Amino acid sequence: MGENNDLGSFTAARQFTTLSIYFSHLSQLNFDKARELVEKERDAEKIGSYRQLLILLPNLIVTERSYIELAFVSVKNKIFLRKDNSLRSMYESLRSEINKIEFAETDNLLLDVVTYLxxxxxxxxxxxxxxxKMYALGSSNKPMKCNExxxxxxGVGQFSVTNDITATIRSSFSLECEILRNLLEALVELQNWQFLSCLTHLHIAHTHLTSWEKSLQSREYWKLGFLKGSQLPALYxxxxxxxxxxxxxxxLYFHHILVQQTTPHDMRVLCSKHNIDHMHRLHSLQRKYDAKSIMLIFSVSGGDDLMTTVGPGYQHPERAIEPLDEYTIMLGYPMKLADxxxxxxxxxxxxxxxxxTSDRVICCYSPKEQYTYFMSNIDPRITLVVVFDSKKDDRETxxxxxxxxxxxxxxxxxxxANLKLNKKSMIFSNIVMEESPNYNYFAP
Incomplete structure (x- = not known):
């Protein structure tokens, strides 16, 4: 009896170690090492639920590898096409097979693992x-509301199993969710012209991105030479x-408050380092057409709620909130035309x-003022307005x-919209799937 207990303890310890290393490799995107590990372990295991699990784990590697490289989207005419071998169907088939193990398993360790999976x-x-859904929003050029x-x-990533075996993969999953959530929160706060809360969410997202990058630094290099480039995954x-x-x-939205913290020259240098220098583009438009002013106008209405606080910088909570005007000039170049x-x-x-409801540029002429206003909505509450001190119309193409x-x-x-499957990812995804020894398992 004692020998059986010792054997059972040894077996459980070996399973624990193997699965822990497997999930660690998976979290660091060391897919080949993860595959080698489970295939070697599977060859040593002849029967039982553990072997059934080992048979399925290489398929999880295929799906995770495709997912991290954004190979779950195929685009044609700006709509998603779900093929029979789509990543979604692969995940669903894998979950169905895993559920079969879960219902038959009595071992607590393996039961926790299949429950988590x-x-x-x-x-x-x-x-x-x-x-x-994000891609669908990006495919349209209309202003986006991101609250949904x-x-x-x-609600994503609330796991009931929190043991040490799956700790690394859960941590990686959590980082992705927290990065995405904080970036979306920052975007909403930016659309609502909330300085401090937007900055806070950006800082949290940056911290998590740094942590995720560090955890991926030990990942394996792709063996396909023509896919070489950045070793960080497409999703990251x-x-x-x-x-x-x-x-x-x-x-851009808080330019007037940020420029007070540095010199105009240094501010221009900092803006020039962005992927798109919005202020430079705005200046170029103003100079090219000799516009009187280009302004960003914020509206307290127009969003999903009625704004009660707005504006740049930090406001002490004990300071009385002044009543808000319906419209506020966020930015004006070369001047704010308050009148x-x-x-x-x-x-x-x-x-x-x-x-x-559209991405059209709307033209309004005021005969009394003899001013022309070109307007385009860039966020639900924010409108770009280009002002001319002469008569123009929408035929100014x-x-x-x-x-x-x-x-x-x-x-x-x-x-x-950049979430769409690019050519490199499509080639990569097809090769990964075709090389999988259990690829046919995913067929519907």
């Missing part, structure tokens, strides 16, 4: 749904691009539906096209 796969499918995305990400690089996009907009704000505000109010392009650059849509 079922929850992990379900969470992955939820994230695929979220990224698809935050609600969707907040896309999240970095999203953060950079938000930081660029942050420097034109009533006219601009009325034009935005009268054309709000048209502004917020060059002006309209330039304003439309500038507004599109100010929005975050293009970063969301």
């Amino acid at each position: 079922g929850e992990h796969i379900a969470a992955r499918i939820q994230l695929i749904d979220l990224y698809e 995305l935050i609600t969707q990400i907040s 690089l896309w999240l970095v691009k999203l953060k950079s996009s938000i930081v660029g907009k942050f420097s 034109k704000l009533p006219t601009v505000g009325k034009a935005i109010t009268d054309r709000r539906t048209e502004l917020t 060059s002006i309209c096209n330039h304003i439309s392009e500038l507004a599109a650059q100010f929005r975050s849509n293009r970063v969301f």
